[in-house]
Amino acid sequence: MYKIVRKDMLTPTICRMKVEAPRLASAAQPGQFLIVRADEQGERIPLTISDYDAEAGTVTIVTQKIGASTSEICSYEEGDSFADVVGPLGIPSDFTEKSAEELASKKYVFIAGGVGTAPVYPQVKWLHERGVAVDVIIGAKTKDLIIYKEEMESVCDNLYICTDDGSEGFKGLVTAMLEKLVNEDGKKYDQAIAIGPMIMMKFATLTCRKLELPVIVSLNTLMVDGTGMCGACRVTVGGKVRFACVEGPEFDGYLVDFDEAMRRQRMYCTEEREATEHHTCRIGRGK
């Protein structure tokens, strides 16, 4: 059993939980994910790791209530335990393999969209701890949905906030902010990393291509086993079938077939809607 030692709500629908998982915490690296099963009957939910502390033996996950299973996870409170937390899964971020000299010569820009801001944090923190220059763009629909602002400020060189409605920071999408930074403010970057909704990663990639900036994206595909056996996480990258759970989740954005990935993501929308409508929380605290 995996005990929740801390829970806080970042917004009314996004919760952050620190979970006791010592072996996972000591092995986790930026870019990896884990799979949570709330109870014995629970669905396996892949979640990106938002932080890890090997000394305390804890990992942090951020979950948005979007369906029956994510609502179930968010209904758990401090002191409750999950049946399973499996990981770390997937390949760590590409930069973890680079030498200190290589990293020192690069300037990174992260493009974080909505809930996708949480998994950006451990990556920026890892680079910051090694003295690497990192700028971060966070995009959210509105001010109240911005997450990880203070945490990110403490680990990046420059933080640029954008909101769709202009309630905080730049009014517009993350892609418009990136274009402004490069084309108007004269910023120079060697590598972009985009994490957020699939549609944002598609347009971030198109913008990066225009700016001749290499971009890595983290694909949040459907997943079932997370071990390369079931094929649920199948994506086409560079014309080849790849399994996001074992060969990703990070891929070269230029090579990803985003339209197919978005079609596959929507495959079970009807079933998910029905499950959410009929969901009764098994831990007994309502939806």
Ligand code: NAD
């Ligand atoms: P959102 O829809 O509020 O979008 C966040 C920001 O992304 C927007 O403010 C905007 O700046 C940018 N964006 C959105 N659409 C865009 C477009 N067409 N062009 C350019 N920029 C665009 O985000 P949300 O509601 O928090 O997103 C939730 C989604 O994020 C879920 O689908 C979830 O699965 C996904 N997610 C992905 C990851 C990952 O690892 N990739 C991690 C967590 C969550």
Ligand code: FES
């Ligand atoms: Fe089953 Fe990737 S989730 S192969």
